[in-house]
Amino acid sequence: MEKIIEFSADGLYVASHEGRTLFVNAAYENITGFKRAELVGFHMSELMDRGYFDQSVTLLVLEAKKRISILQQIGQQKKDVIATGNPVFDEAGNISMVVTSVRDITHLNELTKELTKAKNFSQLSQNRYTFSTDGSDEKVIFQSMRMKEIIHKIRQIAPFPTSVLLSGPSGAGKEVIANLVHQLSDRKEEPFIKVNCGAIPEQLLESELFGYDKGAFTGARQEGKIGLLELADKGTVLLDEIGELPLALQVKLLRVLQEKKIQRVGGTSAKQLDIRIISATNQNLKELVRKGTFREDLYYRLQVVELSIPPLSERPEDIEILLDHFFAYFSKLYNIEKHVSAETKHILQNYHWPGNVRELRNLVEGMLVSVPSLTIEPVDLPPHFTSQPHTKSLSSLKERVEQYEKRIIQDALHKHDSIRKTAAFLGVDHSTLVKKMKKWGMEKNSI
Known part of the structure; x- marks a missing residue:
């Protein structure tokens, strides 16, 4: 029987009716990282005091005199396990021992989290923000010296997790540049979440960015919700129109950047977070700092590297x-x-x-x-x-008629394989068509 127990895939832990450890199998050692020599002979309360467990299912079974299952984190790696304690009764109806099976569900929990993430990602397209894991199909097209300098700098900074601030007028290509930063980084296979801080109502922005725990507020989902920052863990977040971020949320974002942790609305614990922040604005953030509508400490956290994207009129x-x-x-x-x-x-x-x-x-x-x-x-x-x-x-009728005539001839030339056939199609003399083509610099083989 002991050999069967030893080769069980589940961890098995046997304790006496007094709550003292009698036996643990090899699977339990592998799951927890604890050696049986550390456990056998010791009482469960002693082991709890030493930090081996946060609670003991054995003691709960001895108290309730029935089978009990609990979820807990256990071992040196803080693995998620289901521990099920089963009382073994003697002929007199007293508990002679408690046999506890321990099943590692860490991988199952990770799959559940990934499934929850995927569900949230699928909902992003229905909102005002977008998600991608492989960037955009848009390309950075340029030949001006100013853009060459910007691209050269991006290639230098992209491999590092440094915060980047993109400034420049609307439509200048800040999002395309942000895509390039993400694609040139070692995070390119991870999520890229884009959030428009000016498009989400202020009262919703906090719960969208930071998420919330169940029961956090009236109308909240029963199961809670993962925030956009948490969804982007290991990846990149683009905070567009960062100048529109309310002051209260600026404080929370600053804390995330400083502590590398995030806490959901209504939550009590913080989660470690690894994200790169790219922020973009068409406003003068220094001016907003002077006016008191943007925190100076957050500005300097976001502006570790600043790239100013020039308007198209400055790069003809x-x-x-x-x-x-x-x-x-x-x-x-x-x-x-x-x-x-x-x-x-x-x-x-x-x-x-x-x-x-x-x-x-x-x-x-x-x-x-x-x-x-x-x-x-x-x-x-x-x-x-x-x-x-x-x-x-x-403005003149003559000029407009000439433009219209030119267009008709060009279209006809495209449709026919010779000038003579084109002239016949248009109902004009071949020489007339040739004269007009010479006048407008049109060549058949170039059209």
Whole structure:
């Protein structure tokens, strides 16, 4: 019998009717890390005093005189176990010994936590924040010296868990830069949680960021909820519009950065946390600090490394390459084959782009799906593009008719494999078409 017990997969612990340890098997030693020599012969209360257990199921069974199961953390590794104590009665009905089986459920609990995390991740897409484990399909496209310097610095800092502050106007590409920081770090296979601090109502923001324990407040889930910061454990968090974070939450966030721990709303214990914080803002945080709406100590915690992303108007060298990139991207995405005329491209390159890269991207997508012709001409641009001081206004009827005629000819040339066939399709003389093509610098083999 002792050999059978010894080879049991579950840990077995046998104690006398007095509560003194009689025997433990090898599985128990493996689960807890305690050696039988440390336990055999000692009373359970002695072992509790020495810190071997926080509670003894054996003593509970001796008191209740019935089978009892408890959940506890035990051993040097603080493993999660189910300990079930079974009383063994003699013929007189008295307890002669207590046999306790100990089953390691640490792995099961980890799987349960991962399942809970996955459930929470699946709900993120329904809210104002996003989640990814492999970053974004967006690429950092640039050729300006200012952006080259920023990318070079990102490559230097990405491998370290340092907090990064991204500043710059809306639409300049702060989120794309944050994606790059995450992708170049050793956390790239871990979660990347993006939170818009200005989009979540203030009364919900604390519970969303930090989570809550069951019964924390009226309306709380019975099982509690994992916060976004906890979900991002081992990964990266992007706190967008960080300047909108309420002062009360700034204090809690500062504590997380200082102590590397997080405590849920209504909770009593703190959990160790390993996250990298990337914050982004289009506001002047120093000015907010001066006004007293942003904590100075938090500002310096977040601004260990600051990257200032310039507006598109300050890096005009990037306009053409971004324009070409977005045209290629959306053409492939929507399976549309269209082109931008040289005059249109000239106007776009000289535009001031108040909405930055986001405005450029949205314009390209809009033109590709809404302009019916194969070539996008200046007349296809929104009015404010052609009404700029540096662009020539197409106000006269003659100019507009010429632009329309040019577009029709370009489309026809795309559809036919020779100038002669194109002229026949349009119902004009071959020489007339050739003259017009020469006038506008159009070549069949380049269209």
